[in-house]
Amino acid sequence: MTDVHGIGAWVAISLTGATGIWGLGLAVLKRQPGRAFIWSALVAVGAMLAQGALGLILYADGGEPGSGHLFYGMVIAASVAFGYIYRSQIGRRVALAWGLFLLFLMGSGFRAIANIGTDLGG
Numbered sequence: 001m002t003d004v005h006g007i008g009a010w011v012a013i014s015l016t017g018a019t020g021i022w023g024l025g026l027a028v029l030k031r032q033p034g035r036a037f038i039w040s041a042l043v044a045v046g047a048m049l050a051q052g053a054l055g056l057i058l059y060a061d062g063g064e065p066g067s068g069h070l071f072y073g074m075v076i077a078a079s080v081a082f083g084y085i086y087r088s089q090i091g092r093r094v095a096l097a098w099g100l101f102l103l104f105l106m107g108s109g110f111r112a113i114a115n116i117g118t119d120l121g122g
Contacts, residue, residue: 001054001057001058001061004054005051005054005055005058008047008050008051008054009051009109009112009113011047012044012047012048012050012051012109013106013109013110013113015040015043015044015047016044016045016047016048016102016103016105016106016109017102017103017106018040018044019037019040019041019043019044019098019099019102020044020098020099020100020101020102020103020105020106021099021103022037022040022099023037023041023095023096023097023098023099023100023102024095024096024099024100024103025099026095026099027093027095027096027099031095032094032095033094033095033098037095037098041098041102044102044105045080045083045102045105048076048080048105048109049076049077049080051073051076051109052073052076052077055069055073065116066115066116068111068112068114068115068116069112069115069116071115072108072109072111072112072115073112075108075111076105076108076109076112079101079104079105079108080105083101
């Protein structure tokens with residue numbers, strides 16, 4: 001399951017990064033995001049949340065990821081929660097807000113991987 005978590009992390013980072021860049025591109029072109037973008041963003045966020053859930057399962061099973069890895073996992077979870085809470089206050093720049101949000105999640109995912117080192121047992 002550790003391998004699934006490791007590969008899934010790169011999938012989630014790639015999805016959030018690609019969709020975040022797409023959102024920034026829409027913002028530069030001054031276009032509103034369409035249904036395809038919204039679904040892609042939701043899939044990317046879902047992939048990040050699935051990684052968090054899988055990480056918690058591994059942790060509960062005796063894995064020791066290290067405090068930095070746990071911290072960035074919690075940053076991702078808290079960011080998604082705040083994004084959901086404040087989604088109605090985005091305003092007219094929806095694509096820009098989603099793009100930046102997704103790129104922040106991507107960066108947090110990179111930091112989580114950078115902090116794992118060789119501590120993941122299990």
